[in-house]
Amino acid sequence: xxxxxxxxxxxxxxxxxxxxxxxxxxxxxxxxxxxxxxxxxxxxxxxxxxxxxxxxxxxxxxxxxxxxxxxxxxxxxxxxxxxxxxxxxxxxxxxxxxxxxxxxxxxxxxxxxxxxxxxxxxxxxxxxxxxxxxxxxxxxxxxxxxxxxxxxxxxxxxxxxxxxxxxxxxxxxxxxxxxxxxxxxxxxxxxxxxxxxxxxxxxxxxxxxxxxxxxxxxxxxxxxxxxxxxxxxxxxxxxxxxxxxxxxxxxxxxxxxxxxxxxxxxxxxxxxxxxxxxxxxxxxxxxxxxx
Amino acid sequence: xxxxxxxxxxxxxxxxxxxxxxxxxxxxxxxxxxxxxxxxxxxxxxxxxxxxxxxxxxxxxxxxxxxxxxxxxxxxxxxxxxxxxxxxxxxxxxxxxxxxxxxxxxxxxxxxxxxxxxxxxxxxxxxxxxxxxxxxxxxxxxxxxxxxxxxxxxxxxxxxxxxxxxxxxxxxxxxxxxxxxxxxxxxxxxxxxxxxxxxxxxxxxxxxxxxxxxxxxxxxxxxxxxxxxxxxxxxxxxxxxxxxxxxxxxxxxxxxxxxxxxxxxxxxxxxxxxxxxxxxxxxxxxxxxxxxxxxxxxxxxxxxxxxxxxxxxxxxxxxxxxxxxxxxxxxxx
Numbered sequence: 238x239x240x241x242x243x244x245x246x247x248x249x250x251x252x253x254x255x256x257x258x259x260x261x262x263x264x265x266x267x268x269x270x271x272x273x274x275x276x277x278x279x280x281x282x283x284x285x286x287x288x289x290x291x292x293x294x295x296x297x298x299x300x301x302x303x304x305x306x307x308x309x310x311x312x313x314x315x316x317x318x319x320x321x322x323x324x325x326x327x328x329x330x331x332x333x334x335x336x337x338x339x340x341x342x343x344x345x346x347x348x349x350x351x352x353x354x355x356x357x358x359x360x361x362x363x364x365x366x367x368x369x370x371x372x373x374x375x376x377x378x379x380x381x382x383x384x385x386x387x388x389x390x391x392x393x394x395x396x397x398x399x400x401x402x403x404x405x406x407x408x409x410x411x412x413x414x415x416x417x418x419x420x421x422x423x424x425x426x427x428x429x430x431x432x433x434x435x436x437x438x439x440x441x442x443x444x445x446x447x448x449x450x451x452x453x454x455x456x457x458x459x460x461x462x463x464x465x466x467x468x469x470x471x472x473x474x475x476x477x478x479x480x481x482x483x484x485x486x487x488x489x490x491x492x493x494x495x496x497x498x499x500x501x502x503x504x505x506x507x508x509x510x511x512x513x514x515x516x517x518x519x520x521x522x523x524x525x526x527x528x
Numbered sequence: 529x530x531x532x533x534x535x536x537x538x539x540x541x542x543x544x545x546x547x548x549x550x551x552x553x554x555x556x557x558x559x560x561x562x563x564x565x566x567x568x569x570x571x572x573x574x575x576x577x578x579x580x581x582x583x584x585x586x587x588x589x590x591x592x593x594x595x596x597x598x599x600x601x602x603x604x605x606x607x608x609x610x611x612x613x614x615x616x617x618x619x620x621x622x623x624x625x626x627x628x629x630x631x632x633x634x635x636x637x638x639x640x641x642x643x644x645x646x647x648x649x650x651x652x653x654x655x656x657x658x659x660x661x662x663x664x665x666x667x668x669x670x671x672x673x674x675x676x677x678x679x680x681x682x683x684x685x686x687x688x689x690x691x692x693x694x695x696x697x698x699x700x701x702x703x704x705x706x707x708x709x710x711x712x713x714x715x716x717x718x719x720x721x722x723x724x725x726x727x728x729x730x731x732x733x734x735x736x737x738x739x740x741x742x743x744x745x746x747x748x749x750x751x752x753x754x755x756x757x758x759x760x761x762x763x764x765x766x767x768x769x770x771x772x773x774x775x776x777x778x779x780x781x782x783x784x785x786x787x788x789x790x791x792x793x794x795x796x797x798x799x800x801x802x803x804x805x806x807x808x809x810x811x812x813x814x815x816x817x818x819x820x821x822x823x824x825x826x827x828x829x830x831x832x833x834x835x836x837x838x839x840x841x842x843x844x845x846x847x848x849x850x851x852x853x854x855x856x857x858x859x860x861x
Contacts, residue, residue, distance in 0.1 A: 265689065364566075368573040372833070373840045374799035380577075380833055383821060384584045460698055464803050467700045468818055480698070487704055487807075494708060501701030509696035516692070 259521045266517020272510025280326040287320035291477045300493035310495045313485060318496065321477035322503050328478050329507060332393055333459040337451050339397035344404030345447055349439050351405070352412025353431065359409070366402040375464050382470050389472045392465060396458045407450055411443035445522040452518055456511030463504050479504045559852050567845050571838060578834045579623050582826050583616065593636065593826050627834075633827035637820060642831045645816065650835075653805070653812030657797040659732040664740035665790050669779075671740075672747025677774055679752060687744065694741025699800060703734040703807035720809045735804040739793040746789050750782040757781075784855045791847030795840035 260266055279286060288308065295315035303310040308319040351362040372380060381395035412435075415421055424434050465471035466480025474481065479500040486496030582589045590607035591598070598606075607613050610633075611622060626633070632642035671691070675684040707730060711719040718727045754760065755778055763777045764770075802814035809815065813832050820828040 364569065367566075367570050368577065371570055371574045371837045371841045372799075373795045373836065375802060376799045376833060376836055379802070379817070379821070380581065383829065384581055386585075456696065460696075463698050464700065467698070467803065468806060468821075470821060480700070483698075483701065483704070490704065490708060491712060497704055498701075498708070501698060501704065504698050505693070505696060505701060508698075509693060512692055512696050 256521045260517050263517050263520060265513050266520070269510045269513025269515075269517060272506055273514050276326050276507045276510065277330065279323055280330045283323050283327050286323050287317075289317045289320055291320040291324045292316065292475055300489055300496060302493065303495055309499050310493070312482065312496045313489055313493075318482075318499055321482060322479070322500060324477040325479040325482065325500060325503060326507070328389070328472065328476055329459045329462065329504070330455075332389070332396060332462040333455040333511075335393045336397040336400065336458045336462075337454045339393065340400040340404050340454065341447060341451060343397070344401040345408040345440060345443070346435070347401075348405035348408025348410075349412045349435050349443070352409035353416055353435050353439055355413070355416070362405070363409070366405055369398065369402050375461055375468075378461055378465055379468070379470060382465060387470060387473060389476065392462055392471050395465075396461050399461065400454050400458060403454065404447065404450065407446055408440075408443055411446060412439050415439055415442055449515060449519040449522055452511060452515035456508040456515065459504065459511070460508055556852060560849055563845060563848055563852075567841060570841055574837045574841065575624060575627075575834065576620065578830050578837070579620050581830055581833075592824070595636075595824055632831040635820075635825055635828045637823040637825040637828065642828050645828060646813065646831060646835065649812050649816050652810060653798065653801050653814060656728065656731055656735060656804070656810060656812060657794065657801055659728060660735035660797055661739070661790070661794050663732060663736040664743055664793065665786075667736075668740040668743025669747050669786060671744040673751055673774060673779060675744070675748045676751035676755060676778075677770070684748075688748070691741040691744045694737050695745075697737060699734060699738065699803045700807050702737055703730065703804060706730045706734060707807070731804055731808040731810050734807065735797060735800055738800065739790075739797065742793065743786065743789060747782060747786055750785045751778055754778045754781050784851060787854075788847055788851050791843060791850070795843045798836050798839060 260270075293316060295311070298307070298311050298315040299313055301307055301311040301315075307317050309322060310318050312318055312321070347362060351359040369377065377399045378392075378395045381398055382391060385391040385394065415438075421434060421438055424438055429437075462471060463478070463480030463483075466478040466482075467484045469481070469484060471481055472478045482500040483497045483504075486493070486498075486500065489496055582592060585592055588603070590603050590610070590612045593610070593612075594603045594606045611619055614622075630643055632646065634640070635642050635645055638645065671687050675687045678684055707719060710716045710730060717729055718724065720727070751774075760773060760778055763773045768777070798813075801810075801812055802817055804810065805812045805814035806818055813835065817829060817832045819825075820832065
């Protein structure tokens with residue numbers, strides 16, 4: 238509680254700039270952020286980058302290795318892999334980001350309410366989450382997609398449900414810690430109702446860990462969705478999804494290894510970028526991590 | 529060098545645990561009982577959810593089970609045969625009592641009892657998961673300890689980047705790459721599972737990669753925390769060799785955390801096996817789920833999902849109980 242805190246109170250800008258400087262010092266985190274930015278840019282500019290329609294089939298040109306005409310070769314139906322990988326970035330990022338946003342919107346308020354009120358509300362909510370957590374890893378997503386049917390929207394919902402418990406537990410823990418903070422008590426003393434305190438004081442104060450977890454969850458959810466695609470339970474077959482592309486390509490592993498390896502590499506790079514970026518964010522946002 | 533008398537081992541202070549010394553056994557039993565009681569409603573809810581799977585799907589359950597090509601008579605027959613015309617509660621009670629009798633229903637795909645299908649495949653999955661677990665614990669802990677012993681060194685940075693790649697790597701992609709390298713290019717191991725020990729190496733390594741990476745990261749951070757404690761300083765001041773400080777003093781105190789993570793990961797391995805088994809055509813529960821989903825064989829899907837979920841809940845229970853036995857602080861919570 239010395240000079241550094243005093244400086245940070247002077248203006249918000251220096252605090253932000255300091256955070257960015259701290260982030261920039263970690264080279265791997267910057268590499269991660271760059272990787273993520275590249276993929277986001279690819280996803281946004283997809284229509285400009287493709288060389289042909291990602292679903293155009295050309296049976297005369299099947300399983301061509303990477304070359305002049307097809308930058309990354311063609312798949313078993315003669316579709317251009319470059320164009321499909323580009324559109325695949327869109328699909329994966331949409332699934333990853335949308336599912337995390339849904340999970341945050343549902344999980345964080347639930348967890349904050351449970352942690353803030355405690356008692357039986359807390360008890361019931363945590364037991365409900367325990368039931369969701371009883372289906373490990375990809376299993377819950379499989380069960381939900383079987384029930385809901387395979388579509389992009391249902392994959393997003395299924396992956397979101399799978400990550401709700403994580404956010405709810407995080408928010409609950411943080412809210413529990415804030416419950417007796419002075420500014421919360423002050424607000425209560427002024428007669429603010431519980432929902433108001435939660436919405437204006439509890440949730441804004443747990444945003445940083447939620448952002449960190451959110452970034453890491455985008456990567457994790459992309460992996461889960463890709464696994465679903467690989468198992469043939471994800472998005473419909475005409476959608477260029479990386480996991481499904483890899484699954485189709487692996488039958489030709491011996492004659493055309495590029496058809497399976499390129500989509501896999503795309504998943505790895507994007508998820509690695511998100512994890513590096515998320516780790517870097519944690520270091521600058523989580524005061525416990527600062528040395 | 530003159531052999532030195534071994535300094536007395538330093539016992540870390542356990543202030544919180546002092547409370548439980550008297551009647552510690554009773555507190556432990558009470559904790560175990562409470563934890564067991566908490567598990568019952570979860571198992572109940574899990575069974576209801578799995579039972580409801582077919583009923584939650586839009587449409588007539590009998591028609592869903594019968595499939596698209598079934599005639600009206602087939603649908604009626606299935607409705608009668610599976611008791612789908614009875615009230616839901618009664619259906620559920622029959623379902624659960626049949627499970628306790630070891631009757632998991634008939635597979636729609638093979639027309640054989642699901643219990644038979646599962647029992648022929650379960651040992652394969654358990655074997656694969658167990659070997660993967662051993663690999664990930666041994667190498668994960670070793671990498672974590674070595675990293676923590678020289679934090680921010682080249683070897684530490686390399687291992688942690690490696691661990692991050694392990695966490696970010698899709699299981700099926702890793703499996704495929706290992707296959708391409710070691711089976712196709714080098715020809716060291718068979719391409720697909722053939723029942724031999726050699727055929728198990730790649731699937732086990734593939735399945736182990738993620739928990740190994742997680743354990744390495746966990747062990748490193750938990751070791752770094754412990755290495756900052758006063759009793760480590762005391763151990764070093766006593767002149768203990770670094771090897772003893774690391775493995776006997778520090779690692780011992782990380783073991784509870786490591787065991788908890790490992791216990792949790794074992795359950796995840798059962799689910800992760802779904803993908804790994806698919807890659808290597810490993811004849812286990814995971815590939816049974818995938819085949820059954822493609823064939824819309826609901827009795828088998830339900831049985832497999834229930835089996836994995838129940839094992840996962842019970843493994844968590846076991847981990848928690850073991851944890852409370854070695855770490856008295858937990859029991860008071």
